[in-house]
Amino acid sequence: MTEKMKKFNFLMLVVAAFCFVGCDTGKKEVSIDADVYHQSMDQLSEVIVHDIFSPPIASRIYAYPSVAMYEILALDNPQYKSLAGQLNELEPIPKPTEEVSYELAALEAFLKLGTTLIFSEDKMDTYKEELYAKLGEGVNSKYFEASVAYGDEVAQHILKWADGDMYKQTRTFPKFTVIDDPARWQPTPPGYFEAIEPHWNQIRPFVLDSANQFTPERPTQFDMDKNSQFYKETMEVYNTGVNLTEEQKEIASFWDCNPYVMNVTGHVMAATKKITPGGHWIGIVKIACKKADADPMKTAQTYALTSVALADGFISCWDEKFRSNLIRPETVINRYIDEEWLPLLQTPPFPEYTSGHSVISNAAATVLTSIYGDNFSFRDDTEEKYGLSVRSFDSFTQASEEAAISRLYGGIHYMPAIANGVTQGRKLGEFVVNKLEFTNESLSKK
Template identity: 55%
Template sequence: MQFTFRLVTILLLPIFLLVPSCGEEVNPNYAEEIADPEFYHRSVKQLTDVIVHDIFSPPVAGRIYAYSSIAGYEALAAGSDDLGSLAGRITHLAPAPTPPQDATISYELAAIAAQHKVGKQLIFSEEKLETFFAELMADVKKIGVPKEVITNSINYGNAVADHIIAWSDGDLYKQTRTFPKYSITSDPSKWQPTPPDYMDGIEPSWAKVRPFTLTSPDQFTPAPPTPYSAEENSAWNEGVQIVYNALKVEDEAERAERIAIAKFWDCNPYVSHHVGHAMFATKKITPGGHWINIAAIASRVAEADFATAVEAYAKVAMAMHDGFIACWDEKYRSNLVRPETYIQENVDEDWAPLLQTPPFPEHTSGHSVVSRACAIVLTDLYGDDLSYADDSEVEYDLPVRNYTSFLQASEEAAISRLYGGIHYLPAITEGLIQGEQVGNHLLTTLGGKAVVSKK
């Protein structure tokens, strides 16, 4: 998919190309060089680094990725005959501003500017993104892009960003900041805060945030969790034992592999460590951040062009955002107790999960839902047999893991929650189903075809 620069004022063409501003060296091939998707990958990765630094919860991080990625997509689509706008396909999104007819614009550069500005609006550490963007623009200038093109492109990207920011203000996110906290009850089947920090339930009103393509947060309501029962031989306690014994396997290699899988897919943005009277935290990417990085990896492996890479980010981010809404709707409906709470009170007071339990109810598994939704979207774009090496966790001192498909990776991400001791099996299996439904609904709503997973 090729993009060209829109040169509307034909009579001025010789001036733009042959008479650069004083001291400016224009590269006649700058249009091809600025179309390298690595520029966009760098901008998205910097946003991920700031999201990690600022410690956003998984649902909030998903929202940041979604609006910033849509902004980049819409700015790029304005200059494309092939990449259609999302306006109308997302029913509540109005068309982006029309590009000025008398300006030479690099729509790739406009996409970067739009993605950057929306991302900066939604995070805390604005200066980190501002510094990065200045460095990125310095690299753009080194290519020999005319100053006027840079200015025009950034201006148009900013106009699209302002349009997306205004749209985002209507999704009820800001209002949910003032909604009531989760109320703890004495019902033993209901979620209670977990060690070590016993934090309040995160985002109990997230289902009220506006989705992109879902008709309602409960559109894909999963099967309910196993009925709670204190009876020793109940289905509930059978499920508890599966969690309790997940790492109690005789084969040491198998046990080591399960631990490796659990740690690789942990993706907990804030892990609290307590040593005596001291406390410190470890920051990591969220589940959505991990899949955004997989989108970058897939783009590079597939040698995708700029447009395909931008489309992948937008669709993956929208899928994760809708997935979090659907998942959180169920989480705070069933309000199910976590394995850590139940096992310590009823089975083994000394048991602890391998992973730190996240601060929200159990059913369904958020990582299972989001991983499957993102995998469905990436499968649609890049196929069901793209092999890749996932190095997303290398910077967090975890080794690369290899996959033969996105669906395989999503299944491993899901089962990691059992190995980590933080989810019962039904939350995982139903989470995969829910995520697949969300991902396919997004594809069909945007005009594509559903992906049939290989069971």
């Protein structure tokens, strides 16, 4: 054998030995684009609908996984700042001790937290198993496993943070006591459900200093004298309801977002599950990100900012609902004006003032505008899967204003709850935008 052939054979042995040690590994890239994050958020929304979480709880479920996803990606992107020290009581996440895919770790943290916070864990597990089978094709197994392990580590860090928000404690608090007072909230038909989350103002806010930071003006005082302001506001709801146009009916239905609607026909009762108000705006986040061709980092930023604004919006709104404890239009109209009158939408089970949709929609619209601008037109197909048509908007603000007025068309709110709810939501959204810094320059200054 010639010296040249010996050198060649030796080189082949070195290559073979390298492959024997490292070929288990394959490539060290995991192909994850923004669409994977959108699909995973869609999956979480589907499970939230399936498990029938109330709107406040759903907002909490969206927020923690979104923050975890953002924090991991920001750790690998020096242009973005951590939210640790900005969100209440959030400590910096641990750093990886070995080489990982931050994109995969962010996905894992999102899915791990999402699975922990819902009931139907099998649905999330099945989704992840199928997704990871595709993402892991040809990828270094140790690299893939290390990335997933790091995502789990961060998920545990965020879960520990979540455990301190008083959610678990409020599960043991007493139910809301209905007062025999004509001005106070009473359970409404057809289900006559008890009030949802009367202690939600005890939940630790994400950005707000306190639940009552943006307490709105006092609602109109209950007074059924025909010359009173309250009577006029009640009649406005009644007259709007009996004279609805087809467009108004479509708007009310589009923004209904009631997670559990009871349909009663004679003695037959069936239930319809739908997306929550917060879930609708999470759907709008996806629409905006895709139209703007946002990369994974920008996508995570948008989900994180919107989800914490939604979560704090519910805390602020629920604080007022159970302080003012105002009776719903349906109860007043049936008792004093027309016992046969029914609102177009089913009245949700909690006090009237302020309008939750008005608060959270305007909070979400404010933060989305801070990212994508005032004149961001879009087609909202979020409700299409629930049999509703697509609606088009010239801006997030326009969409939020339509969401707010939809509650009058639906017959479930007086106008002060809507108008003051809009103001409450916008002030809250502006506070979130001005307080949080995602990059070296505050979003509010961009």
